[in-house]
Amino acid sequence: MAKVLVATLVLSWSPQVEGKWPLTGGKELADVPASFDCEMRKLAYAYGRKLLPRLGAFESLYYALDLNSESCHQEQAADEPVEQPGTALPNNWRDTAVFVDGTNGDDGNVGSESHPLRSLQVACDRAVTFGSDTPMVLLRGGTHFLTESLMLGPQHSKLLITSYPKENAEVSGGQKLQVTWKPYNVTGGANIWVSDVSGQVKEMEALQVDGVRATRARYPNMPQGIEVSCGYGCMIDGSKETWIGPDFQKFGNVTYYTDNSTKHYRNTTKDWFNEYMIGVGGLCSVYDPPVSYWCSEHPSGGGAFAFRTPSGVIYKSPNGPYEHGEDARFFVWRPARWANWMFDVAKYDKERNNFTFGRGGNQGARGENKGGDFFIENVMEELDYPGEFFFDKRTEKLYLFHNGTGAPPTDSIVVPQVKVLVNITGTQWKPVTGLQLKGLRFSASGPTYMMPHGVPSAGDWALDRYSAVFMQGTQHTLIDNCTFQRLEGNAVMVSGYNRWATIQHSDFAYLGGNAVVAWGYTNETSSDPGRPGVALANAPQAGVDGTDGEHPVLTTVQNCLAREIGLYEKQSSFFVQAKSAESRILSNVFFNGPRAGINMNDGFGGGDEIAYNLVFSTCRESGDHGPFNSWDRQPFLTTVRTGEPSMIMQVRAIHHNFFIDNYSPQEDVDNDDGSCYYVTHDNFLVYGGQAMKNDFGGHDNHHYDNVDAYVDRALGVCDTIAGHEDYFFGNYVVMRGETVGTCLPERQMYKNRYFTPSGKVQEGCHGYGGEVSKTPSDAEILNQAKKKLGMPEISLVV
Ligand SMILES: *[C@@H]1O[C@H](CO)[C@@H](O)[C@H](O)[C@H]1NC(C)=O
Ligand SMILES: *[C@@H]1O[C@H](CO)[C@@H](O)[C@H](O)[C@H]1NC(C)=O
Ligand SMILES: *[C@@H]1O[C@H](CO)[C@@H](O)[C@H](O)[C@H]1NC(C)=O
Ligand SMILES: *[C@@H]1O[C@H](CO)[C@@H](O)[C@H](O)[C@H]1NC(C)=O
Ligand SMILES: *[C@@H]1O[C@H](CO)[C@@H](O)[C@H](O)[C@H]1NC(C)=O
Ligand SMILES: *[C@@H]1O[C@H](CO)[C@@H](O)[C@H](O)[C@H]1NC(C)=O
Ligand SMILES: *[C@@H]1O[C@H](CO)[C@@H](O)[C@H](O)[C@H]1NC(C)=O
Ligand SMILES: *[C@@H]1O[C@H](CO)[C@@H](O)[C@H](O)[C@H]1NC(C)=O
Ligand SMILES: *[C@@H]1O[C@H](CO)[C@@H](O)[C@H](O)[C@H]1NC(C)=O
Numbered sequence: 001m002a003k004v005l006v007a008t009l010v011l012s013w014s015p016q017v018e019g020k021w022p023l024t025g026g027k028e029l030a031d032v033p034a035s036f037d038c039e040m041r042k043l044a045y046a047y048g049r050k051l052l053p054r055l056g057a058f059e060s061l062y063y064a065l066d067l068n069s070e071s072c073h074q075e076q077a078a079d080e081p082v083e084q085p086g087t088a089l090p091n092n093w094r095d096t097a098v099f100v101d102g103t104n105g106d107d108g109n110v111g112s113e114s115h116p117l118r119s120l121q122v123a124c125d126r127a128v129t130f131g132s133d134t135p136m137v138l139l140r141g142g143t144h145f146l147t148e149s150l151m152l153g154p155q156h157s158k159l160l161i162t163s164y165p166k167e168n169a170e171v172s173g174g175q176k177l178q179v180t181w182k183p184y185n186v187t188g189g190a191n192i193w194v195s196d197v198s199g200q201v202k203e204m205e206a207l208q209v210d211g212v213r214a215t216r217a218r219y220p221n222m223p224q225g226i227e228v229s230c231g232y233g234c235m236i237d238g239s240k241e242t243w244i245g246p247d248f249q250k251f252g253n254v255t256y257y258t259d260n261s262t263k264h265y266r267n268t269t270k271d272w273f274n275e276y277m278i279g280v281g282g283l284c285s286v287y288d289p290p291v292s293y294w295c296s297e298h299p300s301g302g303g304a305f306a307f308r309t310p311s312g313v314i315y316k317s318p319n320g321p322y323e324h325g326e327d328a329r330f331f332v333w334r335p336a337r338w339a340n341w342m343f344d345v346a347k348y349d350k351e352r353n354n355f356t357f358g359r360g361g362n363q364g365a366r367g368e369n370k371g372g373d374f375f376i377e378n379v380m381e382e383l384d385y386p387g388e389f390f391f392d393k394r395t396e397k398l399y400l401f402h403n404g405t406g407a408p409p410t411d412s413i414v415v416p417q418v419k420v421l422v423n424i425t426g427t428q429w430k431p432v433t434g435l436q437l438k439g440l441r442f443s444a445s446g447p448t449y450m451m452p453h454g455v456p457s458a459g460d461w462a463l464d465r466y467s468a469v470f471m472q473g474t475q476h477t478l479i480d481n482c483t484f485q486r487l488e489g490n491a492v493m494v495s496g497y498n499r500w501a502t503i504q505h506s507d508f509a510y511l512g513g514n515a516v517v518a519w520g521y522t523n524e525t526s527s528d529p530g531r532p533g534v535a536l537a538n539a540p541q542a543g544v545d546g547t548d549g550e551h552p553v554l555t556t557v558q559n560c561l562a563r564e565i566g567l568y569e570k571q572s573s574f575f576v577q578a579k580s581a582e583s584r585i586l587s588n589v590f591f592n593g594p595r596a597g598i599n600m601n602d603g604f605g606g607g608d609e610i611a612y613n614l615v616f617s618t619c620r621e622s623g624d625h626g627p628f629n630s631w632d633r634q635p636f637l638t639t640v641r642t643g644e645p646s647m648i649m650q651v652r653a654i655h656h657n658f659f660i661d662n663y664s665p666q667e668d669v670d671n672d673d674g675s676c677y678y679v680t681h682d683n684f685l686v687y688g689g690q691a692m693k694n695d696f697g698g699h700d701n702h703h704y705d706n707v708d709a710y711v712d713r714a715l716g717v718c719d720t721i722a723g724h725e726d727y728f729f730g731n732y733v734v735m736r737g738e739t740v741g742t743c744l745p746e747r748q749m750y751k752n753r754y755f756t757p758s759g760k761v762q763e764g765c766h767g768y769g770g771e772v773s774k775t776p777s778d779a780e781i782l783n784q785a786k787k788k789l790g791m792p793e794i795s796l797v798v
Contacts, residue, residue, distance in 0.1 A: 021037070021041065021065065021066035021069065021071075021072065021662070029664060029687060029710070031736050031757075032687070032710045032736070033778065034071065034072075035778050036709070036710070036778040036781065037072070038071070038072035039778050039779075039782055040660070040686060040709070040778075040782065040785075041065040041066070041067060041072060042065075042067065042072075042074055043658075043782055043785065043786070043791075044061075044065055044614060044616065044658060044660065045058070045061060045062060045065050045067060045074070045077070046791065047614050047658050047789055047791065048061045048589045048614050049061070049077060049079055050791065051559065051587045051588070051589055051612065051613075051614060052559060052561060052587075052589055053079070053081070053082035054081055054082055054083065054084045054505065054559075055081060055561065056077075056079045056080050056081035056082070057076050057077045057078065057079050058077070058079075059076065060509075060561075060563060061589065061591070062076050062077070064563065064591045064592060064616075064617060065616075084481065084505050084559075086438075086439075086480070086481060089136070089162075089165070090134050090136075093136060093138070094113055096130070096132050096134065096135075096136060097113075097127070097136040097137065097138045098111040098117065098123045098124075098126050098127040098135075098136065098137050098138070099111055099112060099113050099116035099117065099123070099137075099138050099140065099164070100116055100117050100118065100119070100120055100123045100137060100138070100139050100140065100144070101116035101117075101118070101140040102118055102140070102142060102144060103140075103142070104116060105117050105118035105119075105140075106118055107119050107122050111123055111126055111127075116140065120137070120139070120144060120146070120150050120161075120171070121148075121150055121151065123137045124137055124150065124152060124156055124159060124161065127159055128155055128156055128157075128158075128159055133158070134158070134160065135156075135158055135159045135160070136159070136160045136161075136162070137159065137160070137161045137162075138162060138163070138164045139161070139162070139163055139164060139167075139169030139171075139440070140164050140167055140169065141163065141164065141167030141168050141169055142169065142170070143170045143172050143443075144169060144170065144171050144172065145172050145173075145174060145175070145176065146171060146172065146173055146418050146421055147175075147417075147418065148418065149418060149419075149420045149421065149422065149423045150171075150421065150422045150423065151423050151425075152422065152423065152424045152425070152432060152435060153424075153425060153426060153432060154426045154427075154430045154431065154432050154433075154473075156424075156432060156435060157431075157432055157433040157434055157435065158433065158434045158435070159435055159436070160436040160438065161435075161436070161437050161438070161440065162436070162437070162438040162439045162440065163438075163439040163440060168439075168441060169439075169440055169441070170440070170441040170442075170443055171421055171422070171440055171441065171442050171443070172414070172421075172442075172443045172444045173416055173417055173418030173419065173421050173443070173444045173445040173446055173468070173487075174208065174414035174415060174416050174417060174418075174443065174444030175200070175201065175414065175415045175417045176411075176412075176413065176414050177195075177197050177200055177201070177398070177413040177414070177415060178197070178200065179195040179197065179398065179408075179410050179413050180195050180196065180410070181193040181194070181195050181400075181407040181408055181410065182194055182195070183407075184399055190384075190401065191386070191401060191402045191403075191404070191405070191406075192383065192399055192400065192401045192402075193399070193400050193402055193407055193408055194397050194398065194399050194400075195397065195398050195400075196396065196397055197391075197396055197397065197398045198396035198397075199396070200396075201391075201415050201417070202393070203391075203393065204389075204391035204398070204415055205446075205447045205450075205488070206415070206416045206446070206447050206488050206512075207389050207391075207398075207400075207413070207414070207415055207416075208412075208413075208414040208415075208416065208444060208486065209400070209402075209408060209409065209412060209413060209414075210409055210412045211412065211414075211443075211486070212227065212486075213225065213226050213227050213486065213510070213567075214226075214387055214388065214389045214400065215385075215387050215388050215389070216377045216378055216388070216389060216390070217377060217378065217379065217380065217382040217383035217384075217385075217388045217389065217390040217399075218375050218376065218377035218378075218382055218388070219236070219317065219318070219319060219375060219376055219377075219382045220233075220234050220235065220236065220375060221234070221384070221385040221388070222234045222385075225387040225403075226567055227510055227564065227567065229564075229592065229594065229620050229621060230621075231620055231621060232337075232373075232621065234375065235333070235373035235374060235375055236315060236373065236374050236375060236376075237373060238332070238333065238335070238370070238371045238372040238373045238374050239335075239372075241313055241314065241315040241316070241371075242313065242314040242315070243310040243312070243313050243369070243370040243371055244310060244311045244312035244313065244314070244354075244356065245310060245311065245369050245370075246283070246308035246309060246310060246311055246367075246369055247311045248283070248308065250283070250285075250311075251281060251282055251283060251285035251286075251290075252281060252282065252285075253281065253282055254279040254280065254281050254282025254283070254284065254295045255279065255280045255281055255282075256277070256278075256279050256296060256297040257277065257278050257279070257280065257296070257540040257543070258275055258276070258277040258296065258297055258298075259275055259276040259277065259541070259543070259544045260275065264276060264544050264635070264637060264647060265647070266635040266647045266648070267647075268648070268676065268699060268700070268721070268724050269674070269697035269699055269720070269721060269724070270697070270719075270721055271697070272300065272301075272673075272674050272696055272697025273300070273301075273458075273632060273633050273634070273635065273673070273674040273696075273697055274635065275635070276543060276544035276634055276635055276636070277293065277296040277297060277298065277634070278291050278292065278293055278295070278296050278524055278540060278543055279291070279292060279293075279294075279295025279296040279297070279306075280295070280524070280525060280540065281295075282295050283295060283306070283307050283308050283309075283367070284307055284455070286309075286360075286361055286362040286453075287362050287452070287453055287454050287455055287462065288452035288453070288454060288529050289454060289524065289525040289527065289528050289529070290525070291454075291455065291524045291525050291540075292307060292365060292455035293365075293455065293457070293458035293633060293634055294306060294307035294365050294366060294367065294455065294458075295307050299633075300633070300696070301631070301633055301672070301673035301674065301696045302672060302673055302695065302696060303336070303366075305367070306367065307365065307366070307367035308367040308368070308369065309341055309357075309361040309367055309368070309371075310332075310357070310368070310369060310370050310371050311356060311357055312354065312355050312356040312357050313330065313332075313354075313355050313357075313371060313374070314352055314353055314354045314355070315353060316353075317353055317376070319381045319382055319384070320353050320379075320381065321350045321351070321353050322348075322350070322379045322380075322381050323379075323380065323381070324348075324379065324380070324394075325345060325348035325350060325353070325355060325379060326345050326346075326347070326348040327345070327378055327379060327393070328345050328348075328355065328376050328377065328378055328379050329342060329343065329344055329345070329360075329376070329377050329378050330342065330343045330345070330355065330357065330360075330371075330374055330375075330376055331374060331375050331376075331377070331568075332371040332372065332373075332374040333371065333372035333373045333374060333570070334364055334366055334367070334368050334371070334372055335368050335370060335371070335372040336372065336623050336624070337372060337373070337570075337621065337622040337623040337624075338364065338366050338460055338571065338622065338623065338624065339363060339364025339365075339366065339460060339461070339462075339569075339570060339571035339595075339622075340363065340364065340569065340570040340571070341360060341361045341362075341363050341364060341371070342360045342361075342363055342449055342450060342568075343357035343358065343359070343360035343361055344357070344358045344359040344360055344450070345357065345358055346358030346359075359450065360450060362452075362453040362462055363449060363453055363462055363569055363571070364460065364461070364462050364571055365455045365459070365460050365461055365462045366460050378390070380392065380399075383399055383401060384401070385401060386401055386402070386403035387401065387403040388400075388401045389401070398413075414444055416444040416445060416446045416447065416486075416487075416488045417444075417446045418445060418446055419445055419446040419447075419448050419451070419466050419488075419489060420445070420466055420467065420468070420470050421442055421445050421468045421469060422437065422442075422468070422469045422470065423470050424469070424470065424471040424472070424474055424477060425470075425471075425472050425473055426472070426473035426474055427473040427497065428473060428497040428549050428550065430473070431473050431474050431475045431497070431499075432471075432473060432474045432475070432477070433474070433475040433476055434475070434476045434477075434478075435474065435476075435477050435478070436477075436478040436479075436480065437469065437478070437479050437480070437482055438478070438479075438480045438481050438482070439480075439481045439482065440482050440483075441482065441483040441484075441485065442468045442469065442482065442483070442484050442485070442487060442491070443485050443486050443487065444486060444487070444488075445467075445468040445487040445488055445489055446488055446489070447488035447489060447512060447568065448464045448466040448488065448489030448490070448512070448513065449464070449489070449512065449513070449568045449569050451464045451466055451489075452464065452465075452529055454528075454530075456519050456578030456579060456601055456602075457578040457579055457601050457602035457604065457634050457636075458601075458602060458631065458632075458633035458634035459578065459599070459600075459601030459602055459630075459631040459633070460571065460601075460631065461571055461576065461578065461599070461601050462571075463490075463514075463517060463519060463576075463578070464489065464490070464513075465493065465495055465519065465529070465530045466489050466490065466493070467489060467490035467491060467492055467493035467513075467517065468484060468487045468489070468490070468491050468492070469484075469491065469492045469493075470492075470493050470495065471492075471493070471494055471495065471498055471501060472495040472496045472497065472498065472530070473496065473497050473498070474497075474498050474499075474501060475498070475499045475500060476499070476500045476501075476502075477498070477500075477501045477502070478501075478502050478504075479492065479501075479502070479503045479504070479506060480502075480504050480505055480506070481504075481505045481506065482506045482507075483506065483507045484506065484507065484508045484509070484511065484515070485507070485508075485509050485510055486509075486510045486511075487510075487511050487512065487513075488512040488513075488568070489511075489512050489513045490511070490512075490513040490514045490515075490517050491508050491511055491513075491514070491515050491516065492515070492516045492517070493516075493517045493518075493519065494516070494517065494518040494519070494552040494555050494580070495517075495519055495520075495530060495552070496519075496520060496521050496530065496531070496550045496551070496552070497520075497549055497550050497551065497552075498518075498551075498552040498553070498555065499553055499554055500554045500555075500556075501552065501554075501555045501556070502555075502556045502557075502558070503516055503555075503556070503557045503558075503560060504556070504557070504558045504559050504560065505558075505559045505560070506560050506561075507560065507561045507562075508560065508561065508562035508563070508565065508574070509561075509562070509563050509564050509565075510564045510565075510567065511564070511565040511566070511567065511572070512566075512567050512568040512569065513565070513566065513568065513569045513572050514565065514566070514569075514572045514573055514574070514575075514576055515560075515562040515565055515573075515574045515575065515590075516557050516560075516562075516574070516575045516576075517575075517576050517577070518552040518555045518575075518576075518577040518578075518580035518583055519552070519577070519578050519579060519580065520546070520550055520551030520552055520578070520579030520580050520604070521536075521550040521551070521579065522542060522543050522544065522545055522546055522548075522550070522579060522636070523536040523537060523538055523539040523540070523542035523543060523545070523548075524539055524540050524542075524543040525539050525540065526539045544635070544636055544637055545636075545637050546579060546604055546605065546636045546637055546638040547637055547638060547639055547645050551579050551580050551581060551604070551605070552577070552580040552581075552583070553580070553581050553582050553605075553640075554582045554583075554584070555577075555580065555582075555583045555584070556583070556584040556585075556586065557575055557583070557584070557585050557586070557588060558584070558585075558586040558587050558588065559586075559587050559588065560588045560589075561588070561589050561590075562574040562588065562589075562590045562593075563590070563591050563592045563593075564592050565592075565593050565594075566593055566594040566595060566621075570594040570595055570621055570622055571594075571595050571622070572593065572594060572595060573593065573595060573596055573597060573598060573599045574588070574590040574593060574597050574598060574615075575588075575590075575597075575598045575599070576598075576599040576600075576601060577599075577600055577601065577608075578601035578602055578604070579602065579604045579636070580604060580605070581604055581605025581606060581607055581608065581638065581640045581649075581650075582605065582606075582607040582608060582640065582650075583608045583609075584608070584609045584611075585598060585608070585609070585610045585611070585613060586609070586610075586611050586612055586613070587611075587612040587613065588613045588614075588615075589613070589614045589615075590613065590614070590615045590616075590618075590627075591614075591615070591616050591617045591618075592617050592620065593617070593618045593619075593620065594619070594620055594621040594622055595618065595619055595621070595622045595625060596618055596619060596625040596626065596627065596628060596629035596670070597615040597616075597618040597626075597627040597628060597659075598610060598613075598615065598627065598628045598629075599628075599629050599630070600628075600629075600630040600631070600652070600675075601630075601631060602631065602632055602633070602634055602636070603630075603632035603635070603636070603649045603652075603674075603675065603676060603677065604636045604638060604649070605636070605638040605640035605641075605649055605650065606640055606641065606649030606650035606651060606652045606677055607640050607641070607649075607650035607651070607652070608652045608653070609652075609653050609655075610628070610652075610653070610654045610655075610657065611653070611654070611655045611656050611657060612656050612657065612789075613657045613658070613659075614657070614658045614659075615627035615628070615657065615658075615659050615660070616659070616660035616661075616662055617660075617662060617663065618661075618663065619663045619665045619666075620663055622665070623665050624665050624666050624670070625665055625666050625667075625670045626659070626661040626663075626664070626665065626666050626667050626668050626669075626670050626688055627657075627659035627660070627661060627668050627669075628654065628659065628668065628669045628670060629670045629672060630670070630671050630672060630675040630678070631672050631673045631674065631675060632673065632674040632675045632676055632698075633673050633674050635647050636649075648677075649676070649677050650677070651677045651678070651679045652677060652678050652679070653678075653679045653680075653681075654669060654678060654679070654680045654681075654683065655679075655680070655681050655682045655683060656682050656683060656788060656789065656790070657683045657684070657685075658683070658684045658686075658785070658789060659683065659684070659685050659686065660686040660687060661685075661686065661687040661688035662686075662687060664687050664688060664689075666688060666689050666693075667688040667689055667690055667691075667693045668683075668685040668686070668687070668688045668691075669683075669685065669692075669693070669703075670693060671692075671693055671694055671695075671698050671701060672693075672695060672696070672698075673695060673696040673697075673698070674696055674697045674698055675694065675698045675701065676698055676699045676700045676701060676724075677700045677701070678700075678701045678702070679701075679702045680692070680701070680702065680703045680704075680706065681702070681703070681704045681705045681706060682705050682706065682788045683706045683707070683788065684706075684707045684709070684785040684788050684789060685706055685707070685708045685709070685711075686709045686710065687709070687710055687711065688711055688712070689711065689712045689713070689716075690711060690712065690713055690714065690715055690716045690741060691703065691706065691708035691711045691713075691714050691715060691731060691733055692714065692715040692716075692717060692726075692728055693715070693716055693717065694716075694717040694718050694726060695716075695717075695718055696718065697718065698717065698718060698726075699718075699720040699721070699724040699725070699726060700720070700724050700725070700726070701717070701726050701727075702726070702727040702728075703715070703726075703727070703728050703731065704727060704728070704729045704730045704731060705729075705730040705731065705788075706731050706732070706788075707731075707732045707781070707784045707785045707788055708731060708732065708733045708734065709734045709781055709785070710734055710735075710736055711733065711734070711735055711736065712735070712736050712737060712739075713735060713737060713739045713740060713741040714728070714731070714733045714735060714740045714741050714752070714754065714768070715728050715740070715741040715742050715744075716741045716742055717741075717742045717744070725744075725745075725748050726744060726748060727744070727748045727749070728744055728748065728749045728752065728769070729748075729749060729750045729751050729752060729769065730750075730751045730752065731752045731753070731770075732752075732753050732755075732781075732784050733752060733753065733754050733755065733770075734755045734775060734776065734781055735754060735755065735756050735761075736757075737756065738756050738758060738760055738761050738762050739761070739762055740754060740761050740762070740764060740768040740770075743764050743765035743766075743768060744769070746766050746769060748769075749766075749768060749769030749770075750769040750770070751769065751770065752768065752769055752770030752771075753770055753771055753773070754768065754770050754771070754772045754773075755772070755773055755774065755775050755776055756772065756774070756775065757774070757775050758774070759772060759773055759774035760772060
């Protein structure tokens with residue numbers, strides 16, 4: 001049962017950091033006219049306001065586009081927020097709702113407005129016993145601190161949980177600490193205070209002070225704390241340190257499984273990714289369930305080899321050796337910055353500063369013998385910078401280097417604890433239907449990056465099956481008008497069987513992991529911690545088989561804002577899906593993420609639509625990718641395309657989006673390793689290497705009627721077999737160089753318009769199916785873009 005305490009702490013948005021607009025592609029983007037870049041950003045600002053009028057002047061977008069800078073200046077818009085039309089409560093709400101109030105509530109009360117309950121769980125359980133068609137729980141304003149997950153099952157179907165009209169209720173997974181600060185070191189520029197917190201918490205991986213995260217004592221320091229991305233900075237250069245190699249014998253041998261039945265042979269490429277394959281056990285024992293494509297017999301694709309991680313590191317540390325190095329935690333980039341691993345320390349040799357890794361290393365799917373750039377945290381010696389904290393578990397004392405003068409506050413020290421705030425769980429046979437969460441704020445869920453992770457399919461990802469709002473076995477779940485802020489793990493997870501889940505008009509910010517995850521199951525092993533107590537039939541033969549329904553289908557994410565995500569797990573996105581189909585990602589604004597904005601980890605089923613989104617400032621900390629990234633290394637059997645079981649997915653459409661690959665590691669739409677059946681059209685795609693990309697057997701991709709602005713070249717695609725050709729037509733491609741790229745036959749490549757500084761392209765086949773002219777004016781390019789985005793033509797002053 002969830003006990004609820006209520007306080008009146010109201011969190012505010014922390015201000016955006018003003019920074020230089022990040023054209024960190026630097027070299028590559030040096031030849032983009034500054035005037036274009038600036039006018040394009042102004043258009044992005046206008047487009048974002050059009051998508052989310054509820055945000056009015058949309059201050060966070062204004063600053064993220066750096067429009068207050070001198071080099072590209074525009075006044076912030078004066079738009080007033082436009083109230084989203086919401087559904088009114090039924091007229092009789094005062095008589096039928098169950099009320100929760102922490103200050104005046106009491107679980108002995110009936111739960112009426114004048115005699116409210118105290119506990120959310122008691123309220124939810126009671127609201128559905130009255131036989132009402134519209135069961136309702138109304139939360140009074142203020143913070144409702146949970147001490148356990150709110151558990152909702154099929155019996156809670158149709159329940160609406162919402163804030164009391166005109167009040168803001170916050171559901172927090174935090175635990176408020178009782179503190180008495182004493183000066184510890186307030187000399188020489190330090191302002192470190194200590195409080196005895198014995199008996200209150202066992203561990204403290206995260207801490208909030210006045211509603212904002214403090215930073216766990218670490219090296220190197222972060223100039224503006226954990227909530228402000230350092231880009232590629234604030235790391236120890238991993239290439240200069242000594243790594244202890246993988247321990248290949250640690251978990252015994254792996255068992256390979258390759259599905260070799262001819263009816264499961266995809267047969268759409270000559271020799272890429274036609275068979276479903278996995279490996280169980282071996283080094284993939286770090287996952288739960290212990291299975292991955294990257295432990296299979298023949299992992300292939302970009303930079304492919306079997307999974308492993310280094311087993312330790314020896315490094316030159318300016319503040320070490322450490323008194324208790326065994327308490328440290330390491331955050332280590334996989335080289336090339338594809339994902340980061342977190343490790344606890346199993347053994348510490350102080351003399352050599354030799355750390356042997358213990359638990360962890362399961363937060364990404366790709367391996368390496370060595371680590372990349374890294375940092376160390378949770379050692380007392382590194383408590384040397386404003387905003388840092390250290391919890392000494394031996395003495396149960398909390399040390400805080402207060403970022404301010406005098407003592408830290410005493411009434412707003414919160415430890416994020418409860419990992420899952422709302423757990424909505426049913427089954428395919430007995431689903432939770434029509435549950436609604438509206439007008440609520442969710443905060444301070446506990447960290448999950450050290451929890452068990454699984455490899456959801458053959459992309460590069462590993463994921464933990466936890467989130468602040470978790471749903472599995474549901475139909476028509478609605479999350480509307482909610483705020484997900486300062487959660488230590490993922491915000492929303494749509495797990496296993498779900499149909500028609502909708503997440504809309506909601507804001508996500510300052511998350512440890514992903515904003516929204518959709519992740520289904522196939523039976524690869526005979527058990528899975530996500531389905532406790534269920535014996536999974538036909539494993540591993542059913543690994544390929546996605547016809548049993550245990551997948552998110554028709555998930556909609558629309559009109560949401562997500563920003564500042566992936567503060568801990570760097571392979572995090574605004575939306576990621578695996579073993580899910582027919583998702584609709586519509587009219588969202590996503591910016592400021594460490595890795596790809598939207599990720600499709602596989603080609604399961606297809607039928608997805610990604611449209612009208614504004615996505616930029618992605619891959620700020622990682623290598624490769626851009627606003628959108630996909631892989632398709634593992635074929636699946638689904639009925640999505642025709643209603644009959646098939647190894648061929650339905651097409652996946654990406655249209656009318658405004659993507660800016662301003663950090664430019666790769667493409668706006670990065671179709672990696674085997675990605676197929678993408679229909680990418682009518683988008684405004686700014687910067688990046690190639691307008692269209694396929695590699696390692698990618699096929700059946702169509703790129704047409706897009707405006708591709710200042711790409712390096714038009715396309716780089718691989719050979720396809722008969723009947724699986726790619727198409728490139730009707731595109732308006734402004735190129736930085738003269739190389740178009742791959743030549744496709746005339747019937748696949750036509751009616752393109754290429755623009756280059758010289759007005760020429762390098763000689764090639766049939767003129768590359770297009771006409772060439774000199775680079776057009778900024779206004780001309782942007783007017784083309786506006787036509788795609790449904791915005792009126794404005795003639796810009798250049
Ligand atoms: C207090 O902090 C200052 C500044 O970091 C440092 O120079 C000094 O050694 C510290 N004193 C103690 C007793 O730790
Ligand atoms: C300390 O506070 C100042 C003022 O609020 C802020 O600008 C700065 O980023 C903070 N530093 C850290 C490390 O959090
Ligand atoms: C692992 O495989 C190797 C080589 O096939 C074999 O020699 C060894 O006995 C196996 N170990 C176990 C624990 O099965
Ligand atoms: C197919 O795989 C099964 C078990 O994985 C194996 O026993 C069989 O020999 C394989 N058949 C072929 C034709 O490779
Ligand atoms: C794959 O396709 C080729 C050409 O259509 C066909 O000859 C072959 O039998 C197919 N293989 C399988 C396993 O279906
Ligand atoms: C570091 O520790 C590991 C694990 O104990 C050990 O195998 C390795 O030899 C050590 N390296 C050095 C240089 O001490
Ligand atoms: C959204 O929720 C807030 C409470 O958090 C409420 O004040 C506002 O009226 C709601 N908006 C709509 C459109 O329902
Ligand atoms: C959600 O609740 C179910 C019980 O209904 C439990 O088995 C499952 O582990 C919970 N999931 C999470 C993520 O907490
Ligand atoms: C997977 O296991 C579940 C539980 O036993 C079963 O209901 C389902 O049919 C299995 N799926 C397949 C494709 O065999």
